[in-house]
Amino acid sequence: xxxxxxxxxxxxxxxxxxxxxxxxxxNIDELIDSLEINCPGIKSRICDDTGKPRRFLNLYVNSEDxxxxxxxxxxxxxxxxxxxxxxxxxx
Amino acid sequence: xxxxxxxxxxxxxxxxxxMLTPKELERYSRQIQLPDLGEKGQKAxxxxxxxxxxxxxxxxxxxxxxxxxxxxxxxxxxxxxxRLDDMNRQILMSDDWVGKTRVTKAQETLNQIxxxxxxxAIAEYITPENVDALVQRSDIAxxxxxxxxxxxxxxxxxxxWQKPMVEAAMNSMEAYLTTIVPHQTPCLSCxxxxxxxxxxxxxxxxxxxSGTLACLSALEAIKLITGLGKPLLGQLLNxxxxxxxxxxxxxxxDPDCPVCGxxxxxxxxxxxxxxxxxxxxxxxxxx
Numbered sequence: 001x002x003x004x005x006x007x008x009x010x011x012x013x014x015x016x017x018x019x020x021x022x023x024x025x026x027n028i029d030e031l032i033d034s035l036e037i038n039c040p041g042i043k044s045r046i047c048d049d050t051g052k053p054r055r056f057l058n059l060y061v062n063s064e065d066x067x068x069x070x071x072x073x074x075x076x077x078x079x080x081x082x083x084x085x086x087x088x089x090x091x
Numbered sequence: 092x093x094x095x096x097x098x099x100x101x102x103x104x105x106x107x108x109x110m111l112t113p114k115e116l117e118r119y120s121r122q123i124q125l126p127d128l129g130e131k132g133q134k135a136x137x138x139x140x141x142x143x144x145x146x147x148x149x150x151x152x153x154x155x156x157x158x159x160x161x162x163x164x165x166x167x168x169x170x171x172x173x174r175l176d177d178m179n180r181q182i183l184m185s186d187d188w189v190g191k192t193r194v195t196k197a198q199e200t201l202n203q204i205x206x207x208x209x210x211x212a213i214a215e216y217i218t219p220e221n222v223d224a225l226v227q228r229s230d231i232a233x234x235x236x237x238x239x240x241x242x243x244x245x246x247x248x249x250x251x252w253q254k255p256m257v258e259a260a261m262n263s264m265e266a267y268l269t270t271i272v273p274h275q276t277p278c279l280s281c282x283x284x285x286x287x288x289x290x291x292x293x294x295x296x297x298x299x300x301s302g303t304l305a306c307l308s309a310l311e312a313i314k315l316i317t318g319l320g321k322p323l324l325g326q327l328l329n330x331x332x333x334x335x336x337x338x339x340x341x342x343x344x345d346p347d348c349p350v351c352g353x354x355x356x357x358x359x360x361x362x363x364x365x366x367x368x369x370x371x372x373x374x375x376x377x378x
Contacts, residue, residue, distance in 0.1 A: 006331070006338075009263040009294070019334055055285035060340045068343045083338060085329055087283035088262035089242055090294065091149040091235040091301070 001026055001076045005035065006083040008057075014042035028059060028072040031082060046084065057086040109134045115207060119161050125319065132317030133161060139316050140164040142229035144217050144245050146197045148180030148301030149259060149308070150235030154210075155183060156309035157233075158201045162316075164209040165201065166229060169194045169236075170216040180298030217241040222248040231312055232256040234279070235305075239286040246271070246279035250351045255315055258282075259308040263294045264333035266304040269342060270311045270322045273351060277325065277342040280350040300332050 005023050007015050015021050023038060025031030029051075036043035048054050052072065059066045060083040066074045076082070111133055116123070119133050141162050143154045146169035154165050173184050173193045183200040184193065198212035215221060217236060226232060226248040234242050234256055242258070249256040250273040258279055259268045271278050307328070314322045327340045346352050 006336070009265050019331060019336075054287075056283055056287040058283070058340075063338065063340050065341065065343060067345075083329060083340065085267065085327070085340065086262075087239070087286050088260045088265070088267070089237060089239045089286070089289050090261040090263075090266075090291065090296065091145040091147050091237040091259075 001078050001080070003031055003076050003079075004081045005031070006081065008084055008086050010086060011042055011045055011084065014039040014045070025076055027070075027076055028061070028066055028074050028082070031076060032072070057084060059084055109138045111137065112207075115161065118205075118207075122160065127319040128317050132319060135316050135318075136161045136313065137163045139230045140166065140228065141312060142166045142168065142225055142232040143235060144168050144232065144241055145235035145237055146181075146183070146194050147177065147235070147237060148182075148296060148298055149261065149305050150233065151181050151183040151197055152302045152305030153233050153235055153259070153308045153312075154197065154201060155204070156306055157312060158205045158208045158210070160309070160313055161205070162208060162312075164211065166211045166213065166225060167194050167197055168213045168215060168217060168221075168225060169197075170214055180296060180301045182298070182302070217244050219244060223251070226252045226254050229254060231315065233308055233312060234258045234260075235308065237291040239289055242279060243286070247350050249273060250278050250355075257308050257311045257315075259304050259311075261296070261301060261304050263296065264300055264331065266300065266330045266332065268304065268307050268311065268323060268328045268330075269326060270315060270324055272315075272324060275324065277344045278348065278351040281345040281348045281352075282327070282342055284345070284348070303332060304330070 001024055003023055003025060005021050007019055023031055023034040025034050032043055032046060046053055053059055061074055062081055122128055123130055123133050139162055141157055143150045143165060146167050154167060157165060171193060172190055173188050175189050183197040188196045192214050194212040194214050198210045201210045222244045232245055232249050232254055234245050236242050253273050256271045258271055311322050314320045325342050327342055329338045329340055349355055
């Protein structure tokens with residue numbers, strides 16, 4: 001499944017400063033593994049030691065928060081857009 | 092005086108307090124023309140006290156747009172002085188003020204721009220000691236601080252005292268915005284149960300970016316106060332201003348949220364009274 005991933009600024013150092021990248025995955029777990037292959041080091045920024053997304057960032061499939069879907073088992077379809085949104089505090 | 096007469100007198104005083112003067116009717120005539128705002132919305136603005144936490148590129152500009160819109164009172168809360176490297180975005184400041192107390196200059200500038208707005212300047216940060224009193228005497232809060240602890244304190248106090256809060260934050264060319272109405276929408280803690288390490292000077296910032304977010308933030312408050320349009324309730328507007336990408340993301344209440352979830356609600360007890368249907372109901376009248 002080809003999925004567009006929107007990368008926030010703090011993680012763009014792993015994507016060669018790209019704000020969006022295309023990845024593959026049938027679900028979020030697979031997508032994160034695919035991200036790690038393409039952008040080494042990014043997974044540990046997204047997930048904690050148990051492999052779950054860190055609680056200071058959210059993943060949205062299209063406009064829905066995966067915490068209220070099937071978490072990292074949330075299925076992905078061709079053309080889906082996944083946003084990674086970390087908590088920020090700039091004012 | 093009988094109790095009935097006293098009540099009538101109080102009602103009249105309240106009505107007088109929110110009457111618009113001829114000067115105000117002229118000053119705000121272009122926005123009163125907006126059908127969903129009108130004189131009723133303008134009176135609601137005049138009858139509102141807004142707490143602005145953080146008076147930087149975001150909070151200062153948010154305060155400016157609330158002031159020119161005719162908000163009744165602003166309470167500006169920000170400790171510390173002005174630095175030269177603040178000046179690329181802090182449009183209430185002036186070059187000769189570098190090194191001096193920032194919030195005082197914000198008050199002075201806002202008074203010059205719109206003397207009809209009462210501006211209270213508090214040269215402190217939001218703390219566990221001051222947050223409840225600040226929120227209690229406000230009708231709405233604008234969360235614009237440069238750190239997570241102040242934002243979390245404000246969020247929790249707004250939930251405790253049932254006051255709406257506009258959460259606006261940015262990082263480099265990205266920003267997000269949502270409007271929180273306690274017990275109706277998710278709160279900041281539902282959205283992000285934990286916060287990352289944060290260095291407030293570790294990213295670049297353009298004044299036009301913090302200013303864009305500030306305008307949207309002020310607009311959210313104005314919408315909530317006047318009933319104009321549709322506020323971002325239960326939605327996060329996520330913005331990438333470098334690439335002009337805007338996305339609205341759905342937010343959900345976390346039933347286990349330590350701030351507004353079921354357990355917290357039970358523990359708060361009497362503080363969480365009066366869950367009204369209206370998302371916004373000013374409690375103060377004397378401006």
